Amino acid sequence: MVEVRGLTAAYGRARILFGLDFAAQAGEVLVLLxxxxxxxxxxxxxxxxxxxxxxxxxxxxxxxxxALPAHRxxxxxxxxxxxxxxxxxxxxxxxxxxxxxxxxxxxxAPWTPERLFALFPSLEPMQPRLGARMSGGEQQMLxxxxxxxxxxxxxxLDEPSEGLAPIVVEQRAAAVRAxxxxxxxxxxxxxxxxxxxxxxxxACLLEQGTIRASGTLEAVQAQYALA
Numbered sequence: 001m002v003e004v005r006g007l008t009a010a011y012g013r014a015r016i017l018f019g020l021d022f023a024a025q026a027g028e029v030l031v032l033l034x035x036x037x038x039x040x041x042x043x044x045x046x047x048x049x050x051x052x053x054x055x056x057x058x059x060x061x062x063x064x065x066x067a068l069p070a071h072r073x074x075x076x077x078x079x080x081x082x083x084x085x086x087x088x089x090x091x092x093x094x095x096x097x098x099x100x101x102x103x104x105x106x107x108x109a110p111w112t113p114e115r116l117f118a119l120f121p122s123l124e125p126m127q128p129r130l131g132a133r134m135s136g137g138e139q140q141m142l143x144x145x146x147x148x149x150x151x152x153x154x155x156x157l158d159e160p161s162e163g164l165a166p167i168v169v170e171q172r173a174a175a176v177r178a179x180x181x182x183x184x185x186x187x188x189x190x191x192x193x194x195x196x197x198x199x200x201x202x203a204c205l206l207e208q209g210t211i212r213a214s215g216t217l218e219a220v221q222a223q224y225a226l227a
Contacts, residue, residue, distance in 0.1 A: 001026045001154050001185035002047065002078075006056035009039075009046045016042045017209045019056065024202070026153070029176060029186040031196045031217065034206035040189035041083060043206070044156045047187070048080045049073050061153060077105055079152030083159045085143040089132035093123060096131060096142055100149035108151055109182070116145045119175055137164045144175070154185035161195040173198040193221075 002024045009017040017039050024030035032040045045051045047058055049070040058066040065073050074080070087096050097113050104110035117124035120141050131139060140160065147155060160176070161169045169192065176199045179186055190196050196203065196217060203217040205224060213220045 001028075001061055002030075002187055003059040004043075004047065004056065005058075007043070007046055007054065007058065008056050009042050009051050009054040011051070011053070015209070017046065017054075020204075020206075020209075020211055022204050022211065022214060024154070024185050024187050026185050027180055027183050028201045029180055029188065029199045031200040031203045032187070032189045032206055033191070033193075033196060033203055033220065034189075035191065037208075038206040039209040040206055041158050042209075044080065044158050044187070044189055048078065048156060050080075074150065075102075077151070077153040079147040079150055079155040081140070081143045081147050081155065081157050081160070083162065085136075085139045087131045087134075087139050087142050087146065090130065092128050092130055093134075093142055094127040096146050097149050100146035102150040105151045105153065108153065110151055111148045113149075116148060119148075119178055120145055137168050140164075141172075148179075152184065154187070155179065157186065157188035159189055159191070161190060161192045169195055170198075 004020055004022050007017055007020040020043060022030065032043060034040050042051060046054045049068055056066065057064060060076060060078050063076065088099065123141060123145060131142065134142065160172055164172065173195055176186060200217040202215065203220045204214040205212045205220050213223045
């Protein structure tokens with residue numbers, strides 16, 4: 001579903017990514033592990049067409065997308081939830097969801113507010129609340145729900161557990177697993193190994209813009225003594 005070959009990226013003259021290769025399938029969760037500055041967020045932005053000065057090849061559902069702008073990539077069915085959420089703070093929860101709505105896609109059950117409230121029950125009573133009056137964790141939950149309203153075939157999640165209380169992390173992990181059972185391809189960046197263990201089918205360890213190890217999470221942990 002998402003395939004990356006020889007991906008490079010730079011900000012100006014500063015090269016950040018150095019020839020990354022990985023792939024993720026429908027119904028699979030691929031976790032990009034690494035410390036701050038390893039290149040995880042840049043990898044997701046590069047796939048989504050938000051970083052210029054990138055090279056290599058990116059394919060989505062068999063279609064090459066590395067030359068496309070972000071809005072066209074999104075229309076093909078690739079969703080993206082940035083680390084800073086970027087919800088509309090002057091709109092209500094319900095209005096934020098409606099902003100993200102796209103037509104249904106063949107072969108996928110369309111996401112509706114009602115289905116999203118089943119996935120994120122705490123969002124339902126918040127429907128009239130302004131985004132500005134939500135906590136960071138609530139805003140992130142809304143950002144994921146809004147992206148799902150676009151009926152994506154795959155979704156990129158940047159640091160979905162960052163700054164969340166442990167019980168909320170557990171809830172977020174359950175939501176990611178539910179997306180996998182829906183047949184979505186999920187690629188996420190993460191530093192929290194406990195979260196990664198709950199969701200990952202495969203993992204890549206990034207270090208200074210290169211992939212140091214890949215395979216199952218257990219194999220990556222064993223090779224690099226991650227704790």
